[in-house]
Amino acid sequence: MKNPTCPICAQSAIDIGPIVHPCPALVAGVPIDLDGIRFRMMQCTSCALQFKDPLIPMEKLLPCYNSSPENNWEHQPNPIKRRFDQIAALAKQHARGTRILDIGCSNGAILDYFGSSWDRYGVEPGQDAARVAQQRDISILAPLLEDLDPSHTFDAILAIDLLEHLHDPNAFIARIMAHLNTGGIFIGFTGTTDAPSFRLQGSRYWYASLPEHLVFYCKETIEHLAKKHNATVEHYERTSHIRASLTRIPRDTIRNLIWKGVYACKGFAIAPWRHKLNNNPPPGWLSANDHMLFVLRKQ
Numbered sequence: 001m002k003n004p005t006c007p008i009c010a011q012s013a014i015d016i017g018p019i020v021h022p023c024p025a026l027v028a029g030v031p032i033d034l035d036g037i038r039f040r041m042m043q044c045t046s047c048a049l050q051f052k053d054p055l056i057p058m059e060k061l062l063p064c065y066n067s068s069p070e071n072n073w074e075h076q077p078n079p080i081k082r083r084f085d086q087i088a089a090l091a092k093q094h095a096r097g098t099r100i101l102d103i104g105c106s107n108g109a110i111l112d113y114f115g116s117s118w119d120r121y122g123v124e125p126g127q128d129a130a131r132v133a134q135q136r137d138i139s140i141l142a143p144l145l146e147d148l149d150p151s152h153t154f155d156a157i158l159a160i161d162l163l164e165h166l167h168d169p170n171a172f173i174a175r176i177m178a179h180l181n182t183g184g185i186f187i188g189f190t191g192t193t194d195a196p197s198f199r200l201q202g203s204r205y206w207y208a209s210l211p212e213h214l215v216f217y218c219k220e221t222i223e224h225l226a227k228k229h230n231a232t233v234e235h236y237e238r239t240s241h242i243r244a245s246l247t248r249i250p251r252d253t254i255r256n257l258i259w260k261g262v263y264a265c266k267g268f269a270i271a272p273w274r275h276k277l278n279n280n281p282p283p284g285w286l287s288a289n290d291h292m293l294f295v296l297r298k299q
């Protein structure tokens with residue numbers, strides 16, 4: 001069978017290993033039937049994007065997002081743990097105006113943290129979450145970016161924990177640029193395959209085991225997208241998804257290094273261990289520096 005081509009640049013891709021989804025699999029707290037499909041991780045030979053093959057269709061994912069229970073998302077996440085302060089500081093430093101849009105804004109927690117000095121808008125498919133965001137004075141303009149009226153333009157657009165959910169990152173960035181004023185900024189926060197932890201575990205990495213995560217970028221992919229859409233990379237840093245406690249960092253690292261060691265030894269030929277290693281994701285590694293935070297500026 002012919003390998004699929006890259007969703008960003010349509011170049012050839014190579015198979016880099018199996019994806020291991022948990023069983024049962026959940027998306028936004030809602031069970032999803034993956035029909036027993038065996039997913040593979042592919043990597044583009046041109047822009048270095050990694051992506052699942054097959055991509056789980058949006059028709060299967062959207063009902064899960066739409067019916068996600070309100071309590072699936074923290075109402076008041078700890079802003080420091082979730083790096084809201086870091087994202088707000090970047091927006092303040094780089095934006096040339098105050099009109100800001102958060103795509104997939106959930107219950108509006110991050111824009112709530114930004115405060116009323118910003119003119120705040122959101123796009124959110126989850127009805128319960130959108131209602132809470134509106135109670136927080138965030139104007140919900142549409143369920144999805146593609147539903148947004150072209151007349152809406154912004155000085156800053158955020159996509160936090162969103163880029164990894166896209167089927168067509170290229171079309172998404174084109175839409176972002178269309179909704180940005182000239183000189184406007186796009187702030188993205190997503191996983192990066194440049195991370196040593198991601199490289200260590202490859203296609204089996206915890207971040208790829210979430211069914212709703214479909215595409216996985218690295219710095220090279222972001223630079224490729226920026227160039228293609230006439231934007232400049234104003235800021236780039238690799239960081240962890242959460243500011244983890246000092247005890248969690250060694251705990252996660254030790255558990256995952258042990259997993260890798262046992263996996264490399266093929267479970268010491270102990271059949272139940274081999275079965276478990278092959279069919280379950282490794283331990284979570286939420287404290288790893290496996291995310292990137294970047295700012296693109298529309299030229």
Ligand SMILES: [Zn+2]
Nearest residue numbers: 006009044047
């Ligand atoms: Zn590509």
